[in-house]
Amino acid sequence: MFFHNLLVFAAISASAVWNVHAHGTITGVSGANGVQGTGFGILASTPRNGALPNPFEQDTSVIRDVEIQTGQVGVCGRTKASGNNDVASQLAAASAAGLPSASTDGSVTMTLHQVNQDGAGPYTCDVSADGGNTFQAATVTQQVPGKFGLSLATATNFTLVAQMPAGMACTAGPNGDACIMRCRNPALAGPFGSCVAVTNGSGAGTASAAGTASAAVTAAAGTATAPAAADAAAKKAKAAKAKRHMVSRIAGKRSGHWLDSQ
Ligand SMILES: *[C@@H]1O[C@H](CO)[C@@H](O)[C@H](O)[C@H]1NC(C)=O
Ligand SMILES: *[C@@H]1O[C@H](CO)[C@@H](O)[C@H](O)[C@H]1NC(C)=O
Numbered sequence: 063m064f065f066h067n068l069l070v071f072a073a074i075s076a077s078a079v080w081n082v083h084a085h086g087t088i089t090g091v092s093g094a095n096g097v098q099g100t101g102f103g104i105l106a107s108t109p110r111n112g113a114l115p116n117p118f119e120q121d122t123s124v125i126r127d128v129e130i131q132t133g134q135v136g137v138c139g140r141t142k143a144s145g146n147n148d149v150a151s152q153l154a155a156a157s158a159a160g161l162p163s164a165s166t167d168g169s170v171t172m173t174l175h176q177v178n179q180d181g182a183g184p185y186t187c188d189v190s191a192d193g194g195n196t197f198q199a200a201t202v203t204q205q206v207p208g209k210f211g212l213s214l215a216t217a218t219n220f221t222l223v224a225q226m227p228a229g230m231a232c233t234a235g236p237n238g239d240a241c242i243m244r245c246r247n248p249a250l251a252g253p254f255g256s257c258v259a260v261t262n263g264s265g266a267g268t269a270s271a272a273g274t275a276s277a278a279v280t281a282a283a284g285t286a287t288a289p290a291a292a293d294a295a296a297k298k299a300k301a302a303k304a305k306r307h308m309v310s311r312i313a314g315k316r317s318g319h320w321l322d323s324q
Contacts, residue, residue: 086181086206086247088222088256090173093162101256102152103173104140113178113216122177123147123264125246137194138244138257147257149194149242151291153235156259161240164262168226170243171256173207178216180249182208187224187245193234194242200224202245211249232262 086102089110100106105121112118124130125139138147162168176182183206188197207213224243232241240263246255 081083085119085177085252085254086185087122087175087254088245088258089175089219091162091243091258092171092173093260094165094169094171095163097160097162099156099159100257100270101258102138102147102149103256104142105143108143109169110175110216110219118177118217122181122254125244125253125255125257137190137197138242139246142171149257152257153193153240153242153259157235157237157240161235161259164226164241164260166191166244166263168228168230168262169203170200170223170224170226170258170260171204172222172243172245172256174220174222175213175246176206176213176218176220178249179214180211181247181254182206182211182213182215182249183220183222183247184208184211185222185224185247185255186246187222187243189224189226189230189244191230191232191234191241193240197244198227198230200226200243206247208247211247211254213250226262230262231287232260235259265276 087104089104091099091101093099101123103121103123108117108121110118115169120143121141123139123141126135129135129139130137135146136149138149138152140146162170174181174183185206186203187202189200190197202222202224204221206220206222207215222245224245226241226243230241232239234240234242240259241262242257243260244255244257246253268282
């Protein structure tokens with residue numbers, strides 16, 4: 063009986079970690095000023111009409127506190143396609159394209175594209191006025207459906223609205239007027255989500271900049287491709303090593319213990 067439970071546990075755990083069919087990503091930010099932006103790491107070329115890992119998950123960010131705290135990634139996590147989301151360059155690209163603005167009550171309206179099952183809600187958002195050094199909780203006022211990050215929705219767009227704290231003044235980016243809104247779900251294989259750059263009130267970009275927004279962000283992501291590819295290769299090697307380690311532990315007497323280190 064014990065052995066049976068152990069096997070079931072190992073199977074579920076292994077699928078949660080290795081069979082990563084995941085993901086929800088912020089493909090759009092609709093500014094009150096009419097400017098459209100996208101999340102950090104979003105590739106305009108990613109198709110949005112399917113639920114397979116490749117290519118549909120390629121620009122979803124995985125944003126894990128433990129990876130941020132250990133310095134493996136920045137505060138906006140990483141994507142499969144481009145590796146670490148470099149916060150400074152993503153902010154610069156978004157500012158150059160024109161920042162979508164929060165509405166007068168601080169609400170930021172986003173399109174959350176759920177690729178597949180564990181890209182569901184509820185999403186939690188926080189916001190940084192200082193380029194990612196500090197974050198404050200934002201209030202989600204329109205939520206993506208789901209429980210524990212799970213639902214049956216695939217290749218579906220949901221509106222996600224989060225409100226920044228009253229009086230917060232965005233001061234980051236090259237123009238000193240950007241905030242980073244970061245939203246993620248509680249999926250075990252994630253958390254999944256994205257960061258987006260926004261501004262509050264005046265100083266916002268103009269609607270005419272909207273068309274160039276996603277192009278500029280994509281271009282910035284493209285310049286990061288070479289180091290990102292090396293990064294991805296290193297991660298792949300590490301993952302393979304971790305998997306061997308896990309298998310040997312499951313086969314051995316300490317089955318289950320490996321989960322502690324996830
Ligand atoms: C969802 O939004 C993305 C861009 O944000 C768009 O490309 C896609 O067509 C939308 N999908 C649906 C089903 O509306
Ligand atoms: C927006 O920024 C200004 C400073 O430029 C600040 O005084 C104001 O409180 C902010 N508004 C909101 C809604 O956070």
